Amino acid sequence: MKRTDKRTRLLAAAEALLARKRMHEITLDEVVKAAHTGKGTVYLHFKDKEDLFQQVPEACCEKLFCALDAVAKGRQPFAAKLDAAWDTLLAFHERRRTLFSVIESQQEYSSHLKCDMRRRINASQGRIWEGVTRILGQGAAARMVRADIPPEVLARYMNSLARMFARHFAAHRGRAEQKAFLKRFFAAGAFETNHTRLHSRRTE
Amino acid sequence: MKRTDKRTRLLAAAEALLARKRMHEITLDEVVKAAHTGKGTVYLHFKDKEDLFQQVPEACCEKLFCALDAVAKGRQPFAAKLDAAWDTLLAFHERRRTLFSVIESQQEYSSHLKCDMRRRINASQGRIWEGVTRILGQGAAARMVRADIPPEVLARYMNSLARMFARHFAAHRGRAEQKAFLKRFFAAGAFETNHTRLHSRRTE
Amino acid sequence: MKRTDKRTRLLAAAEALLARKRMHEITLDEVVKAAHTGKGTVYLHFKDKEDLFQQVPEACCEKLFCALDAVAKGRQPFAAKLDAAWDTLLAFHERRRTLFSVIESQQEYSSHLKCDMRRRINASQGRIWEGVTRILGQGAAARMVRADIPPEVLARYMNSLARMFARHFAAHRGRAEQKAFLKRFFAAGAFETNHTRLHSRRTE
Amino acid sequence: MKRTDKRTRLLAAAEALLARKRMHEITLDEVVKAAHTGKGTVYLHFKDKEDLFQQVPEACCEKLFCALDAVAKGRQPFAAKLDAAWDTLLAFHERRRTLFSVIESQQEYSSHLKCDMRRRINASQGRIWEGVTRILGQGAAARMVRADIPPEVLARYMNSLARMFARHFAAHRGRAEQKAFLKRFFAAGAFETNHTRLHSRRTE
DNA sequence: TATGAATGAGGCTTCATTCAT
DNA sequence: GATGAATGAAGCCTCATTCAT
Known part of the structure; x- marks a missing residue:
């Protein structure tokens, strides 16, 4: 202990x-x-300094996943879940401005690493998208999220937007308005419309 | 010379x-x-190694701006310009995977720097969004881009998505399909629709 | 330890x-x-190389002071003490030909240093003269050293002569004779005579 | 030219x-x-930086010698010449506080140097004492300077005292008094007295 | 198990020297 | 002859890692 x-x-x-x-x-x-x-x-x-810092994202991502998974398992309607997901993601990135650099360098270097290490890293990073993917998957199942772009892809879009927001708009005075912009933009991009339905049919 | x-x-x-x-x-x-x-x-x-690397983004951003500005000044219709902007942005980020880390750390540290240095950095970084902002501004003027989110904000969205794409989907086999996803998502999020028109009116 | x-x-x-x-x-x-x-x-x-070398004289001067102070505290007659002081001083300078350059450069640069550092340096350098001053002070009290020049000034004369000797006559074949010259010269210059007594009276 | x-x-x-x-x-x-x-x-x-700085003392010493030689060649009585020598020496050292370090390091290293270089350096340094030696030699001839210590040795004493003075008492408020102390001390040490005459006879 | 004094490889920076103009 | 941009050897310092306690 x-x-x-x-x-x-x-x-x-x-x-x-x-x-x-x-x-x-x-x-x-x-x-x-x-x-x-x-x-x-x-x-x-x-093992060394590298190893210590490698494990920081692992732990963080797991925490993030747990938070998002808790949202996914809740009984709220999809819109509320998405809202909660935004809040979770934004808080995560605002609190850890540079953490993602570590993750990115892990990706950069994972090719040099031993196989099991690489698997471990990929598994841990997967958790980041996994939580969001589940929620968006539920939305897709409910025909609320467009079906012509896979939920795991949309999850990455959402994460990258959240990261950018933490960097550019978080400390802003107009944070609330900016947050509204962001959600509205993502909703328009990710929600099902007549238009997206046509797309889905075509790609099926 | x-x-x-x-x-x-x-x-x-x-x-x-x-x-x-x-x-x-x-x-x-x-x-x-x-x-x-x-x-x-x-x-x-x-002055030192730091200074050398500080100036790398400066030069790069300027090049990117020039490329995007050339597009903006062209006579093609907006849709073609946006397409060209995507290609430019994606090529930029795919070729310079870690450049943005430097920019981010400049932002991180710009608070410690002397005032004129900070101004220089901000100016150079502004160029990144400026090119995209011009094109999106033209779209907004043509009533093709939603007016309820400022073009300079949409420009940052676009850039962050491009950066993420370079990292996650560029080396992929299905790069072409992924690129289509990305453009479609952004278009849906950023283009004017009946819905966005309502928003604009409300916020006006 | x-x-x-x-x-x-x-x-x-x-x-x-x-x-x-x-x-x-x-x-x-x-x-x-x-x-x-x-x-x-x-x-x-x-702190750095500079700091290391700055502290060398500090330690050396303290050792020199201790040796001279031991002489000063002894019970021998003044003449014997002065002889011992010469031997101590000459040995010191012969063994440390370039040490005084460090001390001199400390003096040169002490003006740029922070106040407490300067005080420390001055204190340490003071030790050099202090030991000799004490012995000469005893000689003055015994009316054997001239009173019209302060002992701390004579101490500096003695030290500078010792330093010069280490540089010019130490490695000489005729070292013994040269040493005799030196002592004789200093004695004539520093000892009380009818002539110096007149001086003292005048300046009193 | x-x-x-x-x-x-x-x-x-x-x-x-x-x-x-x-x-x-x-x-x-x-x-x-x-x-x-x-x-x-x-x-x-x-030849290189070393050579440049080697030649600085050479020129300086020559200038000093010339000044002292001019004094030696003058027709004033010995006492006035010695006074003038002091003034010249003190001015020299006060103006060139660190020059002597160069000379000392030349002495230090002359052993590593090629033979002709060494001869050149020694010749140039000899000039420093030579001027003073001439004056003191005249004093000795006039039976005013003690004969039991060679004039070239006394010249070095005088020079070392002048150097010390430049370092410790030049910037002082009581410079004039200190200068008087110095001259008085040297005179007592270097001038012929009954006592020194006895010495001379013994060593003859 | 826990520590932190000791280590030395490796990096940044300086500056005497060269050489094309 | 005169120059100063270019060079790279050499030195100071940092910091991840080790190991005796």
Whole structure:
């Protein structure tokens, strides 16, 4: 349990620091000071610095997935679920401005990594889209989300828009209005209309 | 002219390396080897490594703006211009997968910088959206793009989607189909419909 | 204690190297090799190379002061004390030919330094004269050293002569004779005579 | 003549910079900027940076010698000549606080140098003492300077005291009084008395 | 298990020197 | 002869990693 405790504290410290800096600008000294552990302790729980930071997104993505999955499992109508999904996603990205850089570099480098490591990373990243995909899948089943673009693709659109929002509009004064713009735009792009129905039929 | 030459070659070398690695993983040795210059030459044109990499986006964004502006100034109908804009944006992001990380970190750190430096960075980044904004503005003027979301906001949506596409779907086998999805999604989200017209009227 | 050990070894190594070269001609690599430590260790104990070399005189001057103070506290007659002081001073300068350059450059640059640093340097340098001053003060009290020039001024004369001697006459064949010249010269210059007594009376 | 001009300007610039910094802290860029020449010009007149700075004392010492020799050749009584020598020496050292470091390092390194270079350096440094030695020699001939210490040794004493004075008492408020102390001390140490006459006889 | 002093490979930067103009 | 842009060797410093305690 103590073991878990230190490990968790290290991951939390790393995640917190990622809010302000990129991984390569964070020193292990900073991490262990924030986590109140010794420097050697890192190497009891992680192979190296890289490994520690690799596992930060893993934990985060899992948390995000859980939050979205909870929404998906709820009994609210689809529109409410989508709203909740937006809020969850936006909060996630606003709180972790640079986390996605780590994820992106993992993607960049996954080709150099050993096979099982790659699988682990892909699995963890998949969780990000998976939660959103489930909700959008429900919407598609209810004929509310367009069927001519796969839900997992729409999920990525949604995530990328959320990330961009966190970067450009979150600290804005007009955040609420901007959020409305965003939802409206996505709804118009992703919802089923007569037009999209024609498309679906054609591609079927 | 030779001076410009070396400077350009260094920027080009740095840009090329940014396609594969992040700035902190690129050594000056790599840059100067790629640029076929001596290491000291860097310091004739840039204050330090940081400064060199700061100026890479500046040059790139300008190039992107020029390409998009050329489209905007063309005489094709709006639909063709938007298509061309997509192609330009996608090519830009596919060729410069990690460039945006540099831009993002500039945003992150611009608060620490001296005022004129910050202004320079913001100006250069503004160019990215500016080209797209012009085209979408023409669409809005032609009543083809929804008027209830400002074109400069839609421009950011478009850019973030393009960036995501470069990362997730570019290397895909089904790139063509994915590109069709993307355009269709954006069109649905951004084009004027009866529904958006109602919105515009309300917000007016 | 180990910490002190490394720090001491680094200072000793730097001091030893200063016997042969000036600070700017000594590389950190040489110092750490001589001290049998790693390069990084320097930065655990000193801010940078400058700081390491700044602290060398501090330690040396303290040692010199201790040696001279021991003489001053002894029960020998003044003449014997002065003899011992000469031997101590000459040994000091012969062993540390270039150390004084460091001290001089500290004086040169102390104006640029922060106030407490400057105070520390001045305090440490003061020790050099302080030991000699005490002995000469005793001589003055015993009416053997002229009273019309303050002992702390005579102390500086003595030190500068010792330094010059280390540079010009130490390696000489006729070192013994030269040493006799030096002592005789200083004695004639510093000792009380009828003539100096007149001076003192006049200036009183 | 143009050639001489540039060479002179470079030496003057180097000498001026030596008033504030040590050779190793002065860059060639600074020198050529101060001398208003190009960087390559240095290598037309000097073998390298070392050679340039080696020649600075050479020129300075020669100037000092000339000044002192002029005094020696004058018709004033010895006491006035010695006074003039003090003034010349003090002015020299006060104006060139760090020049002597260069000379000292030349001595330090002369052992590594080629034979003719060493001879040149020694010759140039000899000039420093030579001027003073001549004057003191005249004093000895006139039985005013003690004969039991060779004039060339006393010359070095005098020079070392002058150097120390420039460093410790020149900027002082009580400079005039300090100067009086210094002259009085040296006179007492160097002048012939009954006592020194006994010594001379014994050593003869 | 936990620590943090010690390490040294590797990176950035400086600056004396060269050489094409 | 005069120049200064270009060079790269050499040095300082950082920081991930180790290991004795």
